[in-house]
Amino acid sequence: MWRTAFLALAVGFAGTAQAQDMPPVDWSGAWHASSFGFFETPADAPIGDPPPPPDDPRRHPPYTPRFEAIYQANQKRIAEGLYPDPVTVCGTPVGWPRVLATPDGYEFIVRPEETWILTENGPNIVRIYTDGRDHPPDDELWNTYTGHSVGHWEGGTLKFETVALNGVGKVILSRAGVVMSDKLTVRTTVHEDPASKLLVFDLVLEDPIALTRPWPVRVTFERYPPGTNMWDYACAENNRNPVDENGWTQTLDTDGKVIDVAPGK
Structure with a gap:
């Protein structure tokens, strides 16, 4: 009897899997970001536009007074070379959506x-559920680096929403001092542009604590040549830039000795 029940269960799962069609996309291979950082880009902006310079107003999020003060404090620490980046603690994920603006390669499965x-x-894996589930109820959610993402396909376009993200104090969006609160919601649309062949991520960041309005940003990716390999590595391997207890990024020689000194020392 148990065998019959097991076979029935297996057939049921197989039927469910067969009922779900593969999205009509081919995002195979290795990719790399062709735009870096976060800056305001409306969804109707020309795809592939170069990023604005560091002092461009589009790089300044529409912050509330509280988070504008945090941002300005970050700017001061950046100027002093003391801006803390949690990722300097090896093994810490960069979090969502900063994961879209890291160096090296990407795969989209x-x-x-x-x-x-x-x-x-680094240890960065983002899971986007498209099986019809919703976010868990509030009493079953807790904030994590990549949060909880659910979405759906509209033809060759993936749309999803991400909630339950870590906020300021645990993650940063960029080393330019951009941070958000743990109430951030990110709504993302992904498609491959047929003209440029870029994979385009259009995101809208909504944060009732950090932002005065939704903030639209865009990140694009282009494919590496066919056959490009992806290689894992750990940030602790041959790390020449550890961060000391004061937030100063040190430089080590080949023998592991510090060859620079923090300001004021």
């Missing part, structure tokens, strides 16, 4: 029920 974003840099 598409399945009917789920899409994964895998990065060569």
Whole structure:
């Protein structure tokens, strides 16, 4: 009897899997970011535009007074070379959506029920559920580095929402001093542009604590040549830039000795 029940269960699962069609996309291979950092880009902006310079107003999020003060304090620490980046603690994920703006390679694994974003840099895996589930109820959610993402496909376009993210104090969006609160919601649309062949991520960041309005940003990716390999590595390997207890990024020689000194020492 147990065998019959097991076979029935297996057939049921197989039927469910067959009922889900693969999205009509081919995002296979290795990719790399062709735009870096976060800056305001409306969804109707020309795809492939170069990023604005560091002092461009589009790089300044529409912050509330509280978070504008945090941002300005970050700017001061950046100028002093003391801006803390949690990723300097090896093994810490960069979090969402900063994971879209890291160096090295990416892979996008598409399945009917789920899409994964895998990065060569560090322990970063983003899971996007497209099997019809919703976010868990509030009493079952807790904030994490990549949060909880659910979405759906509209033809060759993936749309998803991410909630339950770590906020300021645990993660940063960029080393330019951009941070958000743990109430951040990110709504993302992904498609491959047929003209440029770029994979385009259009995101809208909404944060009732940090932002005065939704903040639209865009990140694009282009493919590496066919056959490009992805290689894992750990940031602790041959790390020549540890951070000391005061937040100063040190430089070590080949023998592990510090060859620079923090300001004021």
